[in-house]
Each structure stands twice: as structure tokens, then as C-alpha cells.
Amino acid sequence: MENINNTIEPTLSKAPPLVSGGGGGSTIAVFAPATVANVVCGFDVLGFAVNEPGDEVIMRMTNKPGITISKITGDDGRLPLNPAKNTVSVSVQHYLESVGRTDIGLDIELHKKMPIGSGLGSSSASTVAGLFAIKTLLGDETDAATLLPFAMKGEEMACGHGHADNVAPALLGGFVLIRSYEPLDVVRLPHPAGLWCAIVFPDVDVPTREARQIIRNKIFMKDAVTQWGNIAGLVSGLFMQDIDLIGRSMQDVLVEPVRSMLIPDFYVMRQIAMEMGAVSFGISGSGPSVFAFTRDEETAKRITQKLQQHLTGIKIGSNIYVSTINDAGPRVIG
Amino acid sequence: MENINNTIEPTLSKAPPLVSGGGGGSTIAVFAPATVANVVCGFDVLGFAVNEPGDEVIMRMTNKPGITISKITGDDGRLPLNPAKNTVSVSVQHYLESVGRTDIGLDIELHKKMPIGSGLGSSSASTVAGLFAIKTLLGDETDAATLLPFAMKGEEMACGHGHADNVAPALLGGFVLIRSYEPLDVVRLPHPAGLWCAIVFPDVDVPTREARQIIRNKIFMKDAVTQWGNIAGLVSGLFMQDIDLIGRSMQDVLVEPVRSMLIPDFYVMRQIAMEMGAVSFGISGSGPSVFAFTRDEETAKRITQKLQQHLTGIKIGSNIYVSTINDAGPRVIG
Numbered sequence: 009m010e011n012i013n014n015t016i017e018p019t020l021s022k023a024p025p026l027v028s029g030g031g032g033g034s035t036i037a038v039f040a041p042a043t044v045a046n047v048v049c050g051f052d053v054l055g056f057a058v059n060e061p062g063d064e065v066i067m068r069m070t071n072k073p074g075i076t077i078s079k080i081t082g083d084d085g086r087l088p089l090n091p092a093k094n095t096v097s098v099s100v101q102h103y104l105e106s107v108g109r110t111d112i113g114l115d116i117e118l119h120k121k122m123p124i125g126s127g128l129g130s131s132s133a134s135t136v137a138g139l140f141a142i143k144t145l146l147g148d149e150t151d152a153a154t155l156l157p158f159a160m161k162g163e164e165m166a167c168g169h170g171h172a173d174n175v176a177p178a179l180l181g182g183f184v185l186i187r188s189y190e191p192l193d194v195v196r197l198p199h200p201a202g203l204w205c206a207i208v209f210p211d212v213d214v215p216t217r218e219a220r221q222i223i224r225n226k227i228f229m230k231d232a233v234t235q236w237g238n239i240a241g242l243v244s245g246l247f248m249q250d251i252d253l254i255g256r257s258m259q260d261v262l263v264e265p266v267r268s269m270l271i272p273d274f275y276v277m278r279q280i281a282m283e284m285g286a287v288s289f290g291i292s293g294s295g296p297s298v299f300a301f302t303r304d305e306e307t308a309k310r311i312t313q314k315l316q317q318h319l320t321g322i323k324i325g326s327n328i329y330v331s332t333i334n335d336a337g338p339r340v341i342g
Numbered sequence: 343m344e345n346i347n348n349t350i351e352p353t354l355s356k357a358p359p360l361v362s363g364g365g366g367g368s369t370i371a372v373f374a375p376a377t378v379a380n381v382v383c384g385f386d387v388l389g390f391a392v393n394e395p396g397d398e399v400i401m402r403m404t405n406k407p408g409i410t411i412s413k414i415t416g417d418d419g420r421l422p423l424n425p426a427k428n429t430v431s432v433s434v435q436h437y438l439e440s441v442g443r444t445d446i447g448l449d450i451e452l453h454k455k456m457p458i459g460s461g462l463g464s465s466s467a468s469t470v471a472g473l474f475a476i477k478t479l480l481g482d483e484t485d486a487a488t489l490l491p492f493a494m495k496g497e498e499m500a501c502g503h504g505h506a507d508n509v510a511p512a513l514l515g516g517f518v519l520i521r522s523y524e525p526l527d528v529v530r531l532p533h534p535a536g537l538w539c540a541i542v543f544p545d546v547d548v549p550t551r552e553a554r555q556i557i558r559n560k561i562f563m564k565d566a567v568t569q570w571g572n573i574a575g576l577v578s579g580l581f582m583q584d585i586d587l588i589g590r591s592m593q594d595v596l597v598e599p600v601r602s603m604l605i606p607d608f609y610v611m612r613q614i615a616m617e618m619g620a621v622s623f624g625i626s627g628s629g630p631s632v633f634a635f636t637r638d639e640e641t642a643k644r645i646t647q648k649l650q651q652h653l654t655g656i657k658i659g660s661n662i663y664v665s666t667i668n669d670a671g672p673r674v675i676g
Contacts, residue, residue, distance in 0.1 A: 053571040187575035187591060188568075195578050195587065225563055229596070232566040234522075237387040239570045240577045241521035244529050247581040253529065257521060262563070 035068040036145055037342035040137035041181070041334040042122050043129035044205070044299050045173035048258040048290035049238035055129075055173040056183040057334035058205050061122035061327075063130070064341065065096065065137035069145060070113035075101060082120030094118075095131050095162035096138035103139055103158045109146065123327055126209045127219075127293035129174030135162035136178040140338035152179050152337060153194065168217055174293065181337035183246055199333055200249040206286070206308035208277070208315045209297040211325040214270045219294030222266050231261045251287055251303060258288035258301070271296045272324055280318060281311050305330060369402040370479055371676035374471035375515070375668040376456050377463035378539070378633050379507035382592040382624035383572035389463075389507040390517040391668040392539050395456035395661075397464070398675065399430065399471035403479060404447035409435060416454030428452075429465050429496035430472035437473055437492045443480065457661055460543045461553075461627035463508030469496035470512040474672035486513050486671060487528065502551055508627065515671035517580055533667055534583040540620070540642035542611070542649045543631040545659040548604045553628030556600050565595045585621055585637060592622035592635070605630045606658055614652060615645050639664060 041062040045055040070076070075091045091097035096118055104110050116138060124130050139155045159175035176194050177184040183197040241257030244250070268274035271291065277298055278289040285307045286300035298315075302308040312328035319326045375396040379389040404410070409425045425431035430452055438444050450472060458464050473489045493509035510528050511518040517531040575591030578584070602608040605625065611632055612623040619641045620634035632649075636642040646662035653660045 050570070050574065052567045053574060185571070185574050185578060187571045187578075187587075193575070193590060195575060195582075197578060223563065226560050227563050227566060229557065229559055229561050232561060232569065232596075233386045235566065236384070236570040236573045237519070237521045240384065240387060240519050240573050241527070241529060243574045243577045244519060244521075244531060244581070247578070248529075253521075256527060262566075 034145055035066065036141050036340060037064060037066045038137045038141040038338055039064050039341045040133045040140060040178050040338040042133055043174045043177045045129060045293040048260045048288060049235055049242055051263045052171065052173060053186050055177040057177040057181050057337060058207065058331040059334045060329050060331045063121055063133040063137050064119040065134065065141050066117040067138065067141035067145060068115045070115050072113040073111050075114045075116065077116045077118065079117040083124060086124055095166045096134050098165055099135045099158045099162035100138050100142050102161045103142055103155065114142065123209055125213065125215065127214065127291065127295045127297040128209065129178055129293060131162060131166035132159065132174035132178045135159050136175060136338050144340060155179055156192065156194065179337050181335045182333060197243060197246045199246050200251055202303060203251065203333060204302045204305050204308040205331050205333065206300040206302055206311045207292065207297055207329040208312055209327040210272055210319050212272060212296050214294060214296040219267055219270060223263055224266065227262055234261050254301065255287040258290060260290060264291060267291055267295055271298065272322060273318065274298065277315050277318065280314055284311050284314060286311060368479055369400065370475050370674060371398060371400045372471045372475040372672055373398050373675045374467045374474060374512050374672040376467055377508045377511045379463060379627040382594045382622060383569055383576055385597045386505065386507060387520050389511040391511040391515050391671060392665040393668045394663050394665045397455055397467040397471050398453040399468065399475050400451040401472065401475035401479060402449045404449050406447040407445050409448045409450065411450045411452065413451040417458060420458055429500045430468050432499055433469045433492045433496035434472050434476050436495045437476055448476065457543055459547065459549065461548065461625065461629045461631040462543065463512055463627060465500035466493065466497060466508035466512045469493050470509060470672050478674060489513055490526065490528065513671050515669045516667060531577060531580045533580050534585055536637060537585065537667060538636045538639050538642040539665050539667065540634040540636055540645045541626065541631055541663040542646055543661040544606055544653050546606060546630050548628060548630040553601055553604060557597055558600065561596055568595050588635065589621040592624060594624060598625055601625055601629055605632065606656060607652065608632065611649050611652065614648055618645050618648060620645060
């Protein structure tokens with residue numbers, strides 16, 4: 009039974025210890041991971057981080073108070089350099105205000121290493137990388153969980169709602185349950201060590217807002233009971249390291265039937281993956297990325313290659329990734 | 343981390359080993375425990391067993407094929423002696439047919455040690471006691487979980503639907519998740535050793551069928567999300583032995599608001615219990631019994647006494663019970 013942390017109760021750090029002489033010259037590079045939210049039967053409450061892909065932020069302290077963004081790569085020009093409109097700088101600004109350090113100057117470079125709008129928590133990875141960079145630069149030794157409310161501010165800006173099911177696993181690593189938003193109550197869950205994740209991003213456009221709007225407001229109680237039996241089974245399987253139970257539990261009778269319509273050949277891809285030995289298959293976040301759990305790297309690789317071939321056959325480009333679950337969250341890379 | 347069993351996949355035992363010379367004279371007495379189903383946020387999928395109260399069955403092998411019920415006590419004459427209409431004999435008959443032993447004769451005495459229609463799994467306790475008695479008499483050494491489908495037949499007869507959230511914990515002991523009914527997938531969950539249960543049965547009539555009918559068929563997705571965040575939190579808390587998390591997670595926004603209307607002073611009783619130090623408070627099954635988790639026996643005792651006083655004050659009689667969680671399920675008592 010590994011990786012069981014105590015429940016994390018985010019509380020804002022008002023006065024963290026600061027590095028002496030902070031205010032000019034220091035530079036740091038941080039990686040933060042992509043994340044799979046919802047995890048099939050955990051709509052809006054579950055997510056996990058992967059080792060690949062992820063985004064990188066290079067942050068440099070300057071002598072002029074305020075935040076600038078000098079460079080963004082990998083976004084095809086889609087993300088704003090205006091620090092008032094970029095989720096990374098906006099989140100960092102909220103953090104600086106909270107710790108009373110709006111006096112310092114920062115320059116940010118954002119290097120997108122994953123597709124935007126992929127359903128892999130792209131904005132979350134960038135935001136978490138930025139927040140972890142400033143926390144580290146300032147020598148703030150409080151628990152990373154204290155950054156969560158600031159990261160949620162970034163999500164609010166990116167997709168209209170301050171969800172935590174991407175930012176929480178990106179920040180904490182591993183499997184994360186958001187039990188409640190008011191008050192924010194986040195629980196880090198264990199997982200079997202041998203679980204591999206195969207991810208395929210079909211290059212089609214599924215905006216998060218639209219993917220949310222097509223979900224039904226009212227549902228049948230009996231379907232909800234099925235769903236919460238399954239999430240309880242998934243959580244049990246994670247604690248018990250029972251991959252069969254995890255697989256049996258990863259069924260979604262409420263959201264997938266609707267959102268799968270926005271993903272080309274979703275059910276064909278699922279059938280391919282399951283026949284090739286996947287433990288489970290589903291939509292990552294609001295899509296269009298899909299993911300499968302497998303018991304080994306080789307099966308994950310074969311599945312991603314086969315699904316990419318299939319998508320090529322219907323003239324859809326794709327990115328594919330194979331990874332174990334990332335237990336560390338963001339990390340300093342330079 | 344105690345009491346973690348592997349997932350139990352009930353499969354029917356077609357040819358259990360039989361005791362030599364079975365068929366006349368052997369007598370056995372079995373106790374089976376009361377159970378709390380739903381457990382606030384786990385409507386229709388969670389339940390746990392308690393050590394007190396429970397029902398007793400005395401079963402005697404006879405030389406005349408067929409089942410008779412010679413005595414029922416503690417039921418105020420409400421339960422049928424006709425073996426075709428009693429849940430105990432009907433379940434036992436299904437079992438005998440399954441193992442090909444309709445040739446044997448059985449006489450049953452049923453001693454009800456808890457109120458009927460209390461929301462404490464009264465019919466389940468009787469049924470499980472009967473099934474465990476015949477299994478033991480026949481020397482059937484298959485896992486007790488194989489009795490579950492027969493016990494569910496009894497539930498179907500008792501309340502119109504073959505639910506497992508009382509019979510499964512009565513049979514297996516401990517905390518049980520019914521992840522799925524088709525196929526039947528039952529998971530035994532661990533729990534903190536120091537969890538006590540205070541139970542109060544207010545002596546008012548809440549028929550199970552009516553308590554089910556008043557529940558809404560359609561619900562809001564956002565409420566369902568709240569509910570499955572909570573059940574995931576409760577299951578996590580059980581595995582992590584985190585009583586605070588268990589308490590925070592035991593909130594029900596869907597069923598309790600409706601069913602509480604059938605229970606006199608439900609919210610008053612909750613306030614009393616919580617102010618006296620309960621970890622959580624809610625309806626047991628479909629009510630009218632209510633229960634509180636506490637961290638110690640003394641608090642559980644004080645809460646039951648105070649709630650009984652309160653009910654007496656509004657001219658409602660009550661039964662009260664204080665117990666730890668029963669991890670053993672049914673047991674032979676003679």
C-alpha cells in the first residue's frame with residue numbers, strides 16, 4: 009500500500025519563508041505533467057498525472073516589479089503573451105498577492121510540450137509549472153497543496169469553471185480525489201505500481217465548454233447509483249491494488265455516452281484497445297484524447313500504435329503517449 | 343490495513359461436499375447480525391454489519407423431506423409460519439434446489455431479536471441465519487459469498503427487490519460494497535478498528551416499499567457528482583482508517599432530504615448526536631432507525647440514551663443499540 013498521504017486540506021499560506029536576497033537574477037525551469045481527469049466513472053472528482061507529456065516553464069526574477077511573458081513555444085501562436093490574459097501569469101499573480109510579494113519582478117517563458125485543447129489538462133500543466141516555479145524561487149516550503157486554490161483560478165480563466173480534477177493531480181502527482189469543492193477537500197489515492205497508461209490524442213477540435221454543455225443536467229437515479237457503485241469500486245481497486253476490479257469498475261453510463269459522440273470512432277477505438285488487452289478505456293477529461301490502462305508498457309505501446317494507424321486510416325492525425333502514473337507532480341528541471 | 347479481502351465473485355456452488363450420514367437428527371443454532379444499509383452516501387451499494395442486534399435460527403434435520411417452520415418468536419405474530427411465504431424457508435429451499443438436496447427434511451425455529459420494519463435488515467438477518475445454518479449442517483465448505491444469490495431471493499420476497507446491501511454485510515460481515523448487480527460484484531472493505539455505532543430505532547412505521555417510492559427517479563447531475571465525491575471519500579476514509587474523512591464524507595444530498603421526512607425529529611436527533619461528538623449521523627437503510635458513528639463506546643452510549651430520552655419526550659418508544667462493526671457475519675451459537 010504505497011503513496012497514501014493523509015487528506016490534504018488546502019489552506020492559504022500567508023507568510024512563507026522567503027529566500028534571502030530574492031528579487032533579481034534567479035532562474036528556474038520547471039516541468040509539470042499532463043493529467044487525465046474524470047477517469048471514466050469519476051466525472052468531476054477524479055484525476056491522475058502521467059509522466060509524459062507535460063509543459064515547461066522557465067521563470068526568471070527581474071528587477072522591475074510585475075510579470076512579463078517573453079516567450080511561448082509549441083502553441084502555434086494560440087496563447088496570449090499578455091500577462092493579464094495568460095493562465096500561468098494570472099495564477100502566479102494571485103499567489104504573489106496572497107504572500108504579499110507583488111514587489112518582485114518575473115519573466116516567464118512557457119514551452120508547451122503537449123497539444124492545446126486535447127483533454128489532457130494542458131492549461132493545468134502550464135499553470136502548475138508556473139506556480140511551482142515561483143514557490144520554489146521564493147523558497148516557500150509549505151506543502152504544494154497550498155498552491156491548489158491559485159491553480160484553480162487559472163482553470164476558472166481557461167475554461168469558465170475553477171475545476172480541480174486536472175490541477176490537483178498535476179500539482180500533487182498520482183491519483184487524486186476531489187471529494188468536495190466547498191470546502192475544498194482533496195484526497196491523494198494510491199495505485200498499483202504496474203499500471204501503464206496509453207494515451208491517444210486524435211487531432212480534432214472539442215472545446216471544453218461545449219463538451220460540458222452537452223452533458224445532461226438531469227439524470228436517472230438508477231444511473232447515478234450505477235455510477236457511484238463504480239467509483240466506489242475504482243477507489244477500492246486502487247487501494248487494494250486490484251487491477252481487475254479497477255477495470256470492471258471503469259464504466260461510465262452518464263457522461264461517456266454523450267461525449268463519445270464528439271470523438272471520431274470512439275467505440276471502434278475502445279473495441280480495438282480492449283481486444284488488445286487493455287484493462288479499461290475511456291475519454292480523458294472532456295476529450296478528444298482517449299486513454300487505456302494496461303498491465304505493461306508493451307501492451308500500451310501496441311495499443312497506441314494501432315489506434316494511431318486506425319485514425320490515420322480515417323484521415324485524422326494524432327499524438328500518442330505511453331507512461332506510468334506520475335507520482336511526483338511538478339519538478340525542477342533546471 | 344485490516345480486513346481487506348479480495349473481491350468476491352459469487353458463483354453458485356453446484357456440488358458442495360456433504361456431511362456423511364446427513365439427513366436426520368442434526369441440530370444447529372445460528373446468529374446473524376443486523377445491518378446498516380446505504381451508510382448515508384452509499385444508497386443501494388453500501389452496508390455494514392453490527393454485533394447487536396441480530397436474529398437466531400435453530401435448524402433441525404428431520405426424516406421427512408421438505409421444510410417446516412415450527413416456531414417464530416419476537417415477531418408479535420407478524421411473520422408467516424407457512425414455509426412457502428417465509429423468507430428464511432424460501433431462501434433455504436432455493437439453496438437446497440441448487441445443491442440438489444431437496445430430498446432432506448428441515449425444521450426451522452426463528453427467534454427475532456430485533457424489531458421488524460426497523461431499517462436494520464431484519465429479514466436479511468433471519469435469511470442469512472437460515473442459509474448459514476443449512477450450509478453448515480450440510481458441511482458445505484464453499485465461501486459464504488456463494489450464499490448471496492439465495493439470500494437475495496429472500497430480499498426479493500420481503501421487499502419486492504433483490505437488494506444485497508443488507509444481506510451481503512450480514513453474510514460476509516464488515517463493510518461491504520455492492521459494485522454491481524449484473525454481474526453481481528461484491529467487495530469487502532476495511533474499516534478503522536475503533537469505530538463504534540450508535541443505533542436508535544424510533545418505533546414508528548416506515549414500510550420499505552413506501553420509503554423507496556418517495557425517492558425521486560430523476561436527479562440533478564450536480565447532486566450526483568456531490569454524492570459520488572462523498573462515496574469515494576468514504577471508501578478512501580475506510581481504507582485509510584481516517585475517521586475525520588469518513589465523517590466529512592458521510593453526507594447525502596439525494597435520499598436523506600426525502601426519507602428524513604418519514605422519521606420524527608430526524609434533524610433534531612442529528613443535531614443532538616453531532617453536538618455530543620458523533621462522527622456522522624444518518625438513516626439506517628430506509629429507516630426509521632438512525633445511526634451515528636462515534637470514536638468510542640462511551641460517546642455511543644450517551645448519544646443513544648439522549649436520543650431515547652428525546653423520543654420519549656415526544657411520546658415515541660424506541661430501541662437502542664451500541665456496537666462495534668461485526669466482522670464475522672453469521673456464527674454458530676449452538
